[in-house]
C-alpha cells in the first residue's frame with residue numbers, strides 16, 4: 371500500500387506552488403470582497419471643511435450666550451447657505467446666516483442654532499436657547515486627517531471601506547482580481563438537475579456545491595456540465611476551459627476504479643501529483659499544474675462530502691492565496707463535544723457537526739455520500755491523526771463553515 375501524506379504536508383505543497391494573481395487597478399465595486407494590494411493614505415481630510423450638523427442659523431456664539439425662552443435674542447438674518455453653497459464666506463458680528471446641514475460654516479461663525487430653538491425668522495431671527503461654543507459644527511479633519519492610513523494592504527474591502535474610499539475621492543484601488551475557478555464534475559452517471567434521471571444515474575451535486583463554495587469565498591466560478599468518464603471528452607473539455615481558468619477543480623475519477631479517467635488523462639496535460647492524504651473523508655487527492663500557463667488544478671474525490679471537505683481544507687486556502695489574502699486557512703475554534711466519537715488512527719478526521727454556543731454536536735454518520743447530513747452541519751470537528759476516541763465533554767477544534775475571516 372502506498373503511504374499517505376499528511377494534511378499539513380499536502381496543504382504546504384499546494385500553498386508553496388500557488389502564486390498570487392497580478393495586481394491591477396479596479397473600480398471600488400469590483401474590488402469589494404477582495405484584499406487591497408496597497409496601503410491607502412487619505413489624500414484629503416474628512417470632513418473636508420467645517421460644516422453645519424443642523425438646519426438652523428450660523429452665529430457668533432458670544433452674540434447669543436444669554437438667550438433663553440424668557441429673554442430671547444434677536445439677530446438680523448443676512449443670508450442663506452445650502453449644502454454645496456459657499457457664497458457667504460464670513461459672518462459679521464451681531465448677525466446670523468441661515469445654514470443647512472452640510473453647508474460650509476462661514477468664518478466668524480462659532481456655533482449653529484437649530485431651527486427648533488428659533489422662530490425660523492427670515493429677515494430677523496428670534497433665538498431662545500444658547501448653543502455651546504462650537505455646537506453643531508462638524509470640524510474639518512475630525513473624522514479623518516490628510517495622510518492617515520485608511521486601509522492597510524491585505525485588508526479585505528467591505529461595503530464600509532468602499533464608502534470610505536469614495537468619501538476621500540478614490541475611484542479605483544489596486545487589488546488582485548477575483549480568481550476564476552473552473553469546476554468540472556466527471557462521471558458517466560451524472561445528470562444535470564432539471565433533466566430526467568435514469569435508474570442508474572444520479573444528479574451532479576458536486577459541481578453546484580463547489581461552484582457555490584467558490585462564490586462564497588469570493589471567487590468567480592465557471593461550472594462545466596458533467597463530463598463523462600471518457601478520456602478524450604475529458605481532455606478536450608479541460609483544454610477548452612483552460613483559457614478562462616486561474617484554477618481548475620475537478621471532482622471524481624481519482625480513486626482506483628476502472629473508469630477513473632481524471633488520473634489517466636492528466637498525465638498527458640501537465641504535472642499532477644496523485645496520491646492519498648491521511649484524512650477522512652477526502653483521502654484520494656490530486657494537485658498540480660497544467661497547460662501552457664501552468665494553471666493549478668485540484669482533482670477532488672467524487673464522493674460529495676469528500677469533495678466538500680477537500681474544498682474547505684485545500685482549495686479555499688489556495689483561492690485565498692490567489693487573491694492575496696493575509697490569512698489563508700479557515701481558522702479553528704475550541705468547542706466542547708456533546709457526544710463521544712471514535713476516529714481512525716493515523717488520519718485526520720473531519721467530522722460533520724452542528725456548532726452552537728461553543729459546543730459541537732456530531733451530525734449523522736461517517737459515510738462520504740451523506741450529503742443530507744452535510745447540509746445539516748455548519749462546522750467540521752478536526753480530529754488529529756493520533757486521537758482515536760474522544761469522550762463527551764472533550765475539548766475539540768472546529769472549523770465554522772460559514773464564518774467570514
Ligand SMILES: Nc1nc2c(c(=O)[nH]1)N[C@H]1C(S)=C(S)[C@@H](COP(=O)(O)OP(=O)(O)OC[C@H]3O[C@@H](n4cnc5c(N)ncnc54)[C@H](O)[C@@H]3O)O[C@H]1N2
Pocket residue numbers: 555556557559560572573574575576577621622623624625626627630651652653654670671672673674676738
Ligand atoms: N478500491 C478502492 N475504491 C475506492 C477507494 C479506494 O481507496 N480503493 N477510495 C474510496 C474513496 S475514500 C473515495 S472518496 C472515492 C473517490 O472516488 P473517485 O474520486 O474516483 O470518484 P468516483 O468514483 O467518480 O465517485 C465516487 C462516488 O461519488 C459519486 N459522485 C461522483 N461525482 C459526483 C457528483 N458530481 N455529484 C454527486 N455525486 C458524485 C459517484 O457517483 C460515486 O458514488 O472512491 C472510493 N473507492
Ligand code: MOO
Pocket residue numbers: 649650651652653654671673676677738
Ligand atoms: O476519502 Mo473518501 O473521501 O473517505 O470518502
